[in-house]
Amino acid sequence: MVSIKDVAKEAGVAISTVSKVLNNYPNVSEKTRKKVMDVVDQLGFVPNAMAASLSSKKTGRVALLIRLNLSTQASDEISMQYITGAVQRAKELQLDVITVFTSMIEDMTAAEVTNYFESQGIKGIIVYGMTTRDKIVKKLIDSGNFKMVVIDAPMVNRTTSSVSIDHKKAQIDIARKTIQENKCKKILYIAGEDDGYVTAERLEGIRELCAEEKLKLTVRKGHFSELRAREITMRYAKSNDCVVCASDLMAIGAMKALIDMDIFRPVCGFDGIILMGYVGKQMNTVRQDFVKISEEAVEELGRLMQGQEGRRVLMPHTLVRIRYEDIII
Amino acid sequence: MVSIKDVAKEAGVAISTVSKVLNNYPNVSEKTRKKVMDVVDQLGFVPNAMAASLSSKKTGRVALLIRLNLSTQASDEISMQYITGAVQRAKELQLDVITVFTSMIEDMTAAEVTNYFESQGIKGIIVYGMTTRDKIVKKLIDSGNFKMVVIDAPMVNRTTSSVSIDHKKAQIDIARKTIQENKCKKILYIAGEDDGYVTAERLEGIRELCAEEKLKLTVRKGHFSELRAREITMRYAKSNDCVVCASDLMAIGAMKALIDMDIFRPVCGFDGIILMGYVGKQMNTVRQDFVKISEEAVEELGRLMQGQEGRRVLMPHTLVRIRYEDIII
DNA sequence: GTATTAATGGAAAACGATTTCCGTAAGAAC
DNA sequence: GTTCTTACGGAAATCGTTTTCCATTAATAC
Numbered sequence: 001m002v003s004i005k006d007v008a009k010e011a012g013v014a015i016s017t018v019s020k021v022l023n024n025y026p027n028v029s030e031k032t033r034k035k036v037m038d039v040v041d042q043l044g045f046v047p048n049a050m051a052a053s054l055s056s057k058k059t060g061r062v063a064l065l066i067r068l069n070l071s072t073q074a075s076d077e078i079s080m081q082y083i084t085g086a087v088q089r090a091k092e093l094q095l096d097v098i099t100v101f102t103s104m105i106e107d108m109t110a111a112e113v114t115n116y117f118e119s120q121g122i123k124g125i126i127v128y129g130m131t132t133r134d135k136i137v138k139k140l141i142d143s144g145n146f147k148m149v150v151i152d153a154p155m156v157n158r159t160t161s162s163v164s165i166d167h168k169k170a171q172i173d174i175a176r177k178t179i180q181e182n183k184c185k186k187i188l189y190i191a192g193e194d195d196g197y198v199t200a201e202r203l204e205g206i207r208e209l210c211a212e213e214k215l216k217l218t219v220r221k222g223h224f225s226e227l228r229a230r231e232i233t234m235r236y237a238k239s240n241d242c243v244v245c246a247s248d249l250m251a252i253g254a255m256k257a258l259i260d261m262d263i264f265r266p267v268c269g270f271d272g273i274i275l276m277g278y279v280g281k282q283m284n285t286v287r288q289d290f291v292k293i294s295e296e297a298v299e300e301l302g303r304l305m306q307g308q309e310g311r312r313v314l315m316p317h318t319l320v321r322i323r324y325e326d327i328i329i
Numbered sequence: 330m331v332s333i334k335d336v337a338k339e340a341g342v343a344i345s346t347v348s349k350v351l352n353n354y355p356n357v358s359e360k361t362r363k364k365v366m367d368v369v370d371q372l373g374f375v376p377n378a379m380a381a382s383l384s385s386k387k388t389g390r391v392a393l394l395i396r397l398n399l400s401t402q403a404s405d406e407i408s409m410q411y412i413t414g415a416v417q418r419a420k421e422l423q424l425d426v427i428t429v430f431t432s433m434i435e436d437m438t439a440a441e442v443t444n445y446f447e448s449q450g451i452k453g454i455i456v457y458g459m460t461t462r463d464k465i466v467k468k469l470i471d472s473g474n475f476k477m478v479v480i481d482a483p484m485v486n487r488t489t490s491s492v493s494i495d496h497k498k499a500q501i502d503i504a505r506k507t508i509q510e511n512k513c514k515k516i517l518y519i520a521g522e523d524d525g526y527v528t529a530e531r532l533e534g535i536r537e538l539c540a541e542e543k544l545k546l547t548v549r550k551g552h553f554s555e556l557r558a559r560e561i562t563m564r565y566a567k568s569n570d571c572v573v574c575a576s577d578l579m580a581i582g583a584m585k586a587l588i589d590m591d592i593f594r595p596v597c598g599f600d601g602i603i604l605m606g607y608v609g610k611q612m613n614t615v616r617q618d619f620v621k622i623s624e625e626a627v628e629e630l631g632r633l634m635q636g637q638e639g640r641r642v643l644m645p646h647t648l649v650r651i652r653y654e655d656i657i658i
Numbered sequence: 659g660t661a662t663t664a665a666t667g668g669a670a671a672a673c674g675a676t677t678t679c680c681g682t683a684a685g686a687a688c
Numbered sequence: 689g690t691t692c693t694t695a696c697g698g699a700a701a702t703c704g705t706t707t708t709c710c711a712t713t714a715a716t717a718c
Contacts, residue, residue: 015705016708054675380676385677676703677701678702
């Protein structure tokens with residue numbers, strides 16, 4: 001492979017001059033700059049990233065740390081969209097992403113994880129799917145060795161940003177819409193995981209809405225499980241007139257139960273996954289644009305790596321009714 | 330960060346001795362080895378991957394090059410499983426994977442792509458979803474700079490292996506099962522893309538089966554599109570008594586058409602995606618274990634990087650009937 | 659024409675490992 | 689006790705960059 005040395009020799013300048021041209025240093029004459037760039041193009045020179053980062057202590061390496069909740073294709077769809085958005089935007093920003101699943105690091109100590117990322121030259125980490133149980137993430141943040149962006153958790157400090165939609169507002173919006181459309185009074189709410197941030201936010205939303213609108217609210221924990229949601233619906237749907245779910249998968253479970261019971265109750269979900277189009281009934285849901293969220297996370301990470309301070313980024317959500325006709329390709 | 334120098338000083342030996350211990354060189358006494366390893370553990374030393382690869386010209390970096398066919402969640406599910414398998418197995422083999430989508434490199438010249446991978450220290454590439462149109466992959470192979478594993482394409486040479494199920498046999502197996510169960514005589518076959526390897530293999534399979542069993546065969550191209558499959562079924566299902574599809578998504582489209590037309594025809598698909606469980610009707614399909622295939626691809630790449638020659642690896646497939654009850658969690 | 663300053667390019671150290679080559683000490687043979 | 693091997697450990701070069709610091713040249717002012 002052609003090195004900076006070859007370029008220097010061919011262009012008749014010193015190695016340091018080539019480096020200066022490549023890194024846009026100011027004190028290089030236009031003439032020299034052009035001469036060097038011509039040779040670079042001609043020789044097809046691309047700097048060796050290893051050498052560059054060893055020398056400069058900077059790298060463009062970033063990790064996407066994903067917690068795979070369940071091996072259902074709902075989680076696949078969401079994770080894949082996160083990956084897609086991150087990888088694409090990273091390429092544009094000249095970063096490269098390595099994907100890591102939390103399962104791969106959960107039996108390491110915090111020091112080991114930190115060392116692992118550091119030895120790989122990783123300077124920034126995007127985290128998705130963490131819960132308050134994941135002490136690793138906190139240690140990663142506390143270590144101060146990485147710039148971090150946490151998706152769907154409100155962690156913000158000097159070196160850490162958070163990116164997410166406003167889950168509380170989104171839950172209120174979609175529930176209000178569903179309730180108004182159907183003039184409901186008694187709400188069955190199927191919540192997510194105990195220790196999740198999004199679960200807490202959404203739950204707070206529905207509570208606030210029901211208090212404000214003076215609706216009766218029954219809350220049960222569905223743990224983001226379709227089966228659990230189905231069982232809960234079986235048990236509590238009769239005595240309520242609306243089923244609000246904290247995820248699409250649970251909404252699908254609820255809908256299946258209602259079909260089995262042969263009763264009608266409006267159901268709404270959360271996330272906007274394509275699977276919703278295949279269950280035969282239309283349901284309201286909140287669409288999160290996971291690709292955009294992920295793109296924004298990468299951009300924010302880039303900003304942090306350039307020295308900007310951490311902050312909270314709120315992304316927009318939309319209310320939709322997913323129809324099969326809209327998604328078939 | 331703690332360097333090899335620190336370890337050497339602390340252990341009271343030379344830098345080179347530490348390196349020899351770390352890289353399992355033979356001529357180090359057991360005593361010295363232990364002394365060094367103790368210090369390594371104590372200091373939490375992890376070698377700097379940049380420096381190591383710069384010096385040794387070896388890296389553990391591998392790329393997973395994925396072609397996203399459609400942005401449907403069928404493709405999401407499959408891609409995600411490939412990524413999951415690759416990333417996990419790679420970690421175990423001490424490799425790290427960067428994910429790249431073909432869309433990101435398709436406007437580069439072959440030389441640019443090669444340079445890009447080389448400058449990143451990538452030594453091996455796993456390719457999934459290529460068609461004969463993708464000249465980039467051929468150039469990557471021809472460049473001789475990378476060890477490669479191609480999933481679902483029969484490219485094999487000294488430095489390139491292929492991994493896939495036996496698509497032809499799988500198509501024969503699933504079609505034969507469906508046809509025998511329903512005693513069919515006239516088969517409507519909805520094929521995939523014109524220029525795909527798997528399409529050709531599966532098509533050859535169904536042709537062979539129909540010739541052997543003296544069945545009437547009608548072939549139409551569905552381009553892996555649910556909508557196209559639906560239209561084709563609308564048009565040709567009446568005059569046939571079985572619909573064999575080259576993908577699950579097309580099978581779903583076919584099934585929807587049959588429901589609309591209110592006629593019964595056995596339908597079978599290909600891939601074994603979870604979505605099949607949600608369409609309400611049971612269908613036969615071939616299950617490909619994408620995670621395993623991907624794991625095997627990484628292992629094969631590892632073998633190639635250790636000097637083994639390219640070969641063809643055939644993975645097993647299974648015939649299944651996906652039921653909602655089996656997949657709900 | 660000389661002195662001063664600014665602009666530019668080059669030499670060399672540094673980054674953190676690997677690896678070759680060589681010197682020394684320990685062990686075996688006599 | 690001396691010589692010859694062998695095993696082991698250390699010094700130093702190397703990988704391909706970045707970056708600091710210094711030397712040279714050109715430009716400007718007087």
